[in-house]
Amino acid sequence: xxxxxxxxxxxxxxxxxxxxxxxxxxxxxxxxxxxxxxxxxxxxxxxxxxxxxxxxxxxxxxxxxxxxxxxxxxxxxxxxxxxxxxxxxxxxxxxxxxxxxxxxxxxxxxxxxxxxxxxxxxxxxxxxxxxxxxxxxxxxxxxxxxxxxxxxxxxxxxxxxxxxxxxxxxxxxxxxxxxxxxxxxxxxxxxxxxxxxxxxxxxxxxxxxxxxxxxxxxxxxxxxxxxxxxxxxxxxxxxxxxxxxxxxxxxxxxxxxxxxxxxxxxxxxxxxxxxxxxxxxxxxxxxxxxxxxxxxxxxxxx
Amino acid sequence: xxxxxxxxxxxxxxxxxxxxxxxxxxxxxxxxxxxxxxxxxxxxxxxxxxxxxxxxxxxxxxxxxxxxxxxxxxxxxxxxxxxxxxxxxxxxxxxxxxxxxxxxxxxxxxxxxxxxxxxxxxxxxxxxxxxxxxxxxxxxxxxxxxxxxxxxxxxxxxxxxxxxxxxxxxxxxxxxxxxxxxxxxxxxxxxxxxxxxxxxxxxxxxxxxxxxxxxxxxxxxxxxxx
Numbered sequence: 001x002x003x004x005x006x007x008x009x010x011x012x013x014x015x016x017x018x019x020x021x022x023x024x025x026x027x028x029x030x031x032x033x034x035x036x037x038x039x040x041x042x043x044x045x046x047x048x049x050x051x052x053x054x055x056x057x058x059x060x061x062x063x064x065x066x067x068x069x070x071x072x073x074x075x076x077x078x079x080x081x082x083x084x085x086x087x088x089x090x091x092x093x094x095x096x097x098x099x100x101x102x103x104x105x106x107x108x109x110x111x112x113x114x115x116x117x118x119x120x121x122x123x124x125x126x127x128x129x130x131x132x133x134x135x136x137x138x139x140x141x142x143x144x145x146x147x148x149x150x151x152x153x154x155x156x157x158x159x160x161x162x163x164x165x166x167x168x169x170x171x172x173x174x175x176x177x178x179x180x181x182x183x184x185x186x187x188x189x190x191x192x193x194x195x196x197x198x199x200x201x202x203x204x205x206x207x208x209x210x211x212x213x214x215x216x217x218x219x220x221x222x223x224x225x226x227x228x229x230x231x232x233x234x235x236x237x238x239x240x241x242x243x244x245x246x247x248x249x250x251x252x253x254x255x256x257x258x259x260x261x262x263x264x265x266x267x268x269x270x271x272x273x274x275x276x277x278x279x280x281x282x283x284x285x286x287x288x289x290x291x292x293x294x295x296x297x298x299x300x301x302x
Numbered sequence: 303x304x305x306x307x308x309x310x311x312x313x314x315x316x317x318x319x320x321x322x323x324x325x326x327x328x329x330x331x332x333x334x335x336x337x338x339x340x341x342x343x344x345x346x347x348x349x350x351x352x353x354x355x356x357x358x359x360x361x362x363x364x365x366x367x368x369x370x371x372x373x374x375x376x377x378x379x380x381x382x383x384x385x386x387x388x389x390x391x392x393x394x395x396x397x398x399x400x401x402x403x404x405x406x407x408x409x410x411x412x413x414x415x416x417x418x419x420x421x422x423x424x425x426x427x428x429x430x431x432x433x434x435x436x437x438x439x440x441x442x443x444x445x446x447x448x449x450x451x452x453x454x455x456x457x458x459x460x461x462x463x464x465x466x467x468x469x470x471x472x473x474x475x476x477x478x479x480x481x482x483x484x485x486x487x488x489x490x491x492x493x494x495x496x497x498x499x500x501x502x503x504x505x506x507x508x509x510x511x512x513x514x515x516x517x518x519x520x521x522x523x524x525x526x527x528x
Contacts, residue, residue: 001410008407019395211391214353215452216381217408219374301373302353 005221013228023201024233030197031237031288032244034190035280039241041183042276043249043265047256048179050263052172059135059165061142061158064125067095069152071126077150078128084144086137091129098124125154135169191287198230198291202299209299219300226292234288238280245269245276303329303491304350304460309359311345311515319345321515323359327493332486334502334524335495337512343495344388346512347462350493351380363460381409384453388464390445392437398424398448399433405452423451426481428474443470450478460491475501 017024065074074092081090093101099122106112116123132138142158158165202209205226212222246269253266269276306325312318320342327333335343348354349361352368361368368379392401402423406416424430427447437445446466453461466478479501486492496502502509502525509524510517 004413005410016395208393208395211393212404212408213377214351214380214385214387214391215405215408216377216456217404218377221408 009224012225035241195291199295202295206299230288230292234284238284305362312357332507341512342515384458386463390449423455
């Protein structure tokens with residue numbers, strides 16, 4: 001009996017979808033639009049993530065050491081710093097490496113090369129670069145260094161860049177929170193649109209639902225086909241949206257790369273294709289089935 | 303079989319559909335409920351299948367208090383009663399065949415039974431050649447016949463027919479009435495709500511007359527004179 005009922009419910013759902021093909025098409029289109037917005041939010045999130053991470057990685061504090069500071073002591077300090085919870089990583093640049101880098105950077109400039117040769121001794125200082133886990137932690141790390149007041153330290157460049165670092169840090173964190181609020185808002189709008197569309201579909205069928213009750217159908221026997229239709233709306237909309245994203249991401253990638261060179265949208269889409277389609281399918285079908293089941297409740301009370 | 307105990311349906315103080323209805327219908331009875339339009343005939347039938355709730359009173363079907371049945375179990379009551387609605391209430395997106403089959407599917411009948419019974423029911427009401435038509439491709443009379451076939455197909459204990467005759471030509475009307483009489487002879491209780499005098503007078507069965515929501519006469523082998 002259960003199998004027969006399941007078969008009837010499935011058949012009813014498909015038939016509903018097919019017999020009201022215009023209504024179904026419009027509903028699928030609206031749902032696809034909703035999922036399109038959600039898909040773009042996912043892309044935007046990834047883009048912003050890449051952008052913010054690359055900006056963050058550009059911020060660091062450099063500590064320069066006295067020329068006579070021994071490598072041992074510098075290494076000890078490096079280890080101390082690495083032990084701090086706020087610190088993501090510390091890299092050491094020896095005087096020799098600094099010089100080699102400097103020469104490499106200015107290899108086309110004969111004047112600088114001559115000057116260095118004239119000098120004989122290496123005029124550069126050893127340094128370490130500290131990257132914090134979060135840009136707002138730089139102040140704390142800098143404080144720590146200042147309090148330590150180690151005689152081998154010549155200067156800490158945090159103070160020179162303090163304003164820029166702080167400003168960038170606050171821009172990054174506010175971009176994140178604004179982004180989350182905006183994404184939540186758009187998601188809310190999209191979900192309401194999908195829900196209300198399906199509610200309208202069910203509203204147009206309210207009389208039929210009542211008739212089915214009056215001729216002796218149980219609530220579940222009536223609800224079933226509508227849930228199946230809801231699943232179909234969401235599922236088909238998700239597939240349509242995914243297909244649409246192929247040409248769209250491909251077309252958008254060259255323009256986007258000009259703005260954010262680190263992010264390749266089309267590659268991102270392909271690399272995350274399964275997860276992306278999975279998310280859209282899950283959201284679409286869940287939205288379809290829950291909207292249907294919420295919307296139909298009222299009309300089953302007969 | 304069916305018992306109305308002091309049933310009233312009051313929409314507002316100047317719109318009283320039914321007032322203190324006391325009615326007992328015995329098993330296998332054929333009862334005509336008559337009265338002018340607005341007398342409360344349709345409301346009476348609607349209360350029996352709980353399409354509407356009474357304001358007061360209780361209704362029993364074979365000892366079961368219909369008015370106290372939980373909404374989630376109402377389908378069981380409705381499956382015991384076949385209703386021909388005044389406005390047919392056919393499902394517009396289903397064909398004549400599917401409309402009838404739906405009532406059987408909803409009642410959990412087997413596919414084999416459905417394949418066998420639906421064409422039979424359609425043949426009984428003379429619509430076998432139009433079984434794949436949708437309701438909007440059928441005339442008023444044809445829709446009504448589909449509704450009749452749907453009401454009969456589950457072999458209910460009671461058949462309610464509301465203004466059955468309004469949309470049928472005289473010949474078809476008689477055929478349908480004869481059909482109902484035959485079903486009644488086979489043991490089904492029939493309640494017919496109508497205002498067609500000639501039919502009621504020819505049937506020669508119990509007649510309950512409603513006026514302004516009240517029963518003003520109830521006679522075995524009655525006539526509708528007013």
